[in-house]
Each structure stands twice: as C-alpha cells, then as structure tokens.
Amino acid sequence: MMNDLLSRFNKAFESKARLSIMSVLMVNDAVSFNELKELLALTDGNLATHLRSLEEQGYVLVQKQFIGRKPNTNYSATDAGKQAFTDHLNALEAFIRGSG
Amino acid sequence: MSRDHLQTLTDIRGLMERSTKFLSLSGLSGVSAGLVAMAGAVVAYLRLRTGWFTVLDSERYERTGRTLMTQRETLEFLLVDALAVLVLAVLAAWFFTSRKARRQGLTVWTSASRRLVWALAIPLAAAGVFCIGLVYQHAVWLVCPTMLTFYGLTLLNASRHTYRDLEYLGLCEIGLGLIALFLTGYGLLMWTLGFGILHIIYGTVMWFKYDRVTPNRVAFDTDSE
Numbered sequence: 398m399m400n401d402l403l404s405r406f407n408k409a410f411e412s413k414a415r416l417s418i419m420s421v422l423m424v425n426d427a428v429s430f431n432e433l434k435e436l437l438a439l440t441d442g443n444l445a446t447h448l449r450s451l452e453e454q455g456y457v458l459v460q461k462q463f464i465g466r467k468p469n470t471n472y473s474a475t476d477a478g479k480q481a482f483t484d485h486l487n488a489l490e491a492f493i494r495g496s497g
Numbered sequence: 498m499s500r501d502h503l504q505t506l507t508d509i510r511g512l513m514e515r516s517t518k519f520l521s522l523s524g525l526s527g528v529s530a531g532l533v534a535m536a537g538a539v540v541a542y543l544r545l546r547t548g549w550f551t552v553l554d555s556e557r558y559e560r561t562g563r564t565l566m567t568q569r570e571t572l573e574f575l576l577v578d579a580l581a582v583l584v585l586a587v588l589a590a591w592f593f594t595s596r597k598a599r600r601q602g603l604t605v606w607t608s609a610s611r612r613l614v615w616a617l618a619i620p621l622a623a624a625g626v627f628c629i630g631l632v633y634q635h636a637v638w639l640v641c642p643t644m645l646t647f648y649g650l651t652l653l654n655a656s657r658h659t660y661r662d663l664e665y666l667g668l669c670e671i672g673l674g675l676i677a678l679f680l681t682g683y684g685l686l687m688w689t690l691g692f693g694i695l696h697i698i699y700g701t702v703m704w705f706k707y708d709r710v711t712p713n714r715v716a717f718d719t720d721s722e
Contacts, residue, residue, distance in 0.1 A: 428516070428608070432516075435604065486509075489505065493503055
C-alpha cells in the first residue's frame, strides 16, 4: 500500500527546489529568472540547473527576450508540467492521509 | 516522513501566496494616509469656515460662502487641498511600505506589486475623471459619495493582490459612500470618516496583525518597557 502510493510520486519533483519552482509557476503566468531567484533564495547556478532539468522534462517553457540590451528570461509551466505537479500533490496528499 | 510532506505542502502554499500577493504593504501606510487625510479635512474646515455637518454644494456657497470666497475659489481650493492630500498620502504609504520590504529583505518592485498598483490605478483614475466630471456638471455634492464608493470598489479589486483583509476596508468604504449619497448634509464628515478614521483603524489593526511580530522591530514594543 505504502509502496504503491510512493510509486505515484513524480521523480522530477523529488528535489525541494524543483517542487518550489513549479509551485511558483503554477500561480503565475510567467516569472523571470531574477524573481525566482529572490523568491526561492537559490544561487544562480543552482536555480539554472533545476530549471534546465524541468525544461528537459517538458514541464517548463523558457522564453528569452531582450529588454533594451539586457537579456531577460521568463519561465512558465507547460500543460504537462501543471498536470504532473497536480498529480504529484494529489499523491502527496493521499500519502499524508494514509499515514496520518 | 508524513511530517516532512506536510511541511512541504505548507511551504508550497506559502510560495504560491508570496509570489502572487504583495505582502510588504505596511499597516503604518494606512495610518499615515489616514492622518494626512484628516489634516486635509481640518484645513478645508478652517478655510471654508463651514460646519462639519454642512452640505458642500454649490447652492450653499452662493448663500453663505460669498463673503469669504467665490464658488470658483472654493472649488480651486478644494482641488489643491485634495491633490496635496493624495500626494502626501501616497508618499507616506510608499515610505512605510518600502521600509517594511527592506526589513523583510525583499524588493518593493515585483510582479506582485506591479499587479497591485495596476489594480489600484485603473479604477482610481476612472474615479478621478468621474469626480472632475461631476464638478464640471455642477453636481459637487455627489463628489464625496462618489470618491468613497469608487475607492471602496478599488480596494475590493486590489485585495486580490495583497492581504485579503483589505476587502473589509473596501466594503466599509462602499457602505459609507452609499450612506453619504443619501445623507448629503454630512459631506466633510463622511470624507473624514472614510479616508481618515477608517484608514487609521485599518492600518492599526494590520500593524498589530502582521507587522509587529517581525524580527528586528523593537520600537513601539511597549511590553519591553
């Protein structure tokens, strides 16, 4: 029973940072790199690594643009990412109910 | 194990709220805006030599105001007074809010605060033009109820982007504005209640509820005296 519930946890969200990134992107249309950095209190390199892995999974969409001469990168959650996050949260909730 | 997951869910909820809502709005911003508004009302009261319960309409100025000021002068004075209140209140609110953000280690200008400013700016700009239109159409007595009602609706709209408590202030302002529409004799009093007293009450409640417990804050802590 417990193992069955655990198997529904999404491996992509095992890291706390990735789960946090997705929760911010769930409620915002698009968030810039710097805003994510401030909200999550992560270093540039750390955040970039997690974002890249989420992008590779197809959960996060990256949009690069220039504001004047400054590069600005915005991130948003894809439909697949939103679905995966919701499934993961449901599994988390079921696990807590089951063991509580 | 389950405890960890529960903590994770709490963290997620916190992040969702912090990233969509501007939570650096200081209670002292409300108090200072209220004090500025009351000062403005006192200036109007002293200058126009009107009673607190006087009808502020054009008819009245023609009967009693002529010896002191013409109607045009009165309107110009009220406009300058109101603009001064607006500018000072916004400056004071900005000061306390950016100070709170600094203490929280956050920046003031985030996408959440941009959404808040936008939600405030559009209805307030509409209200401003609407009130100028009322004066232009010689319906000066409608300005006070209109300001209060529009302001209440604005706050109701903006409360989605900051502390939900702002909704209650909005509802009170709307109620007061509608009362003022029917009790037209109490223009200045209603204005003072709505923009002065209600702001001070709201700001004080918010300060005690959200601001007082933040670390590094020792001033005003009466318990330690």
